[in-house]
Amino acid sequence: MTKRIGIDDTQLAEALLSAIEDHILPLTRKGVAAGNKIFGAAVLRKSDGSVVLAETNNETENPIWHGETHLIKRYHEKRAGGSDELPPPGELIFLTTHEPCTMCLSAITWAGFDNFFDFFTHEDSRDSFAIPHDLKILKEVFTLDPGGYQRRNDYWNARSVADVISSADEDRQAELIARAEAIRAEYDRLSAAYQDSKAGSSIPLR
Template identity: 75%
Template sequence: MSDRTIPSTESQLTDSQLAAALLGAIENHVLPLTRQGVAAGNKIFGAALLRKSDGSVVLAETNNETENPLWHGEVHLLKRYREVAGLPPPEQLIFLSTHEPCSMCLSAITWAGFDNFFDFFTHEDSRDSFAIPHDLKILKEVFTLDPGGYRRQNAYWTARSVAEVIDGADAAAQPALRARVKAIHDEYAALSDSYQDGKAGNAIPLR
């Protein structure tokens, strides 16, 4: 069993607890919003904030590029986070992104003061499984970075994938966690098909 916790003295979560909390946030909070967002013509990306103390969800959002092309899932979440009074400060929160954040969202997470983020899908997944190559293309064209070229542990934050967290979970818990991962993958594949089928008619600059 792993006792590894996320990089915060306030966190009491083991990887088993953290994995369950992250998957639950996607299943019960992000995906319902994303279904609505895709139906309105938006991409499949979403994000959530969870308490480091117990893994409970504070706020969730999804992509809203049909309103503003800057409202990626992560940036839209940060916008809403600043609009809602009484939420915990960034140092008490886990930042979850369904897909590895693009360069804009990486910067936004940094400027907003978060010391961590967790992602479910990778940049390569966005390109290869969801036909959205812009994250990797911008990193290459603007910053000359190849896939994986930015530092996932740096002076501002530490990034971990949900897959890595599950690898650190108790062995007995991993089969059930991986079954949930498979179900989430399947739902995002269906949502991606819906987005791709309808994206020609929307006004998002980088579809």
């Protein structure tokens, strides 16, 4: 069942930032300490923006456990275990800290989510975090330049968190932007920690 998001962009921006601050980042700090990349994801209820589940990159266990695919794996494990706290994909917002790679774009599609929201772009991953693989795969495999895929299509609509913030109430934007900048600063710190430790990693695409 597919539902419309039931909160406005001010409430949505608040919910997305809180999901990163309170749910994804604590997991990612532990993940980076264990040698994983900085990417994470969460699913939130469309009805009120509350977080249902969050995860982070776990490539040290399996190289395909990116933040998004690891979240989808854990989501279905919990649903298969009989959890009645996990709504179907059509009732959920899919949040990614970084614009999804080609594998994760496909995973989101196959898993039945009709949306995703990203905080950082592919260009941020390449330029700010020294992880160029998303854009390189898009170019080498699919011959697509940055931004070459359709962010609105028959399967899902994608928006950036920055776009949501820009559509929030004007009297809240300064606060929301400040929170976003603090999140960026924390990811800069985590990125430096990952880059310092990745030389000895067994992850194929470091």
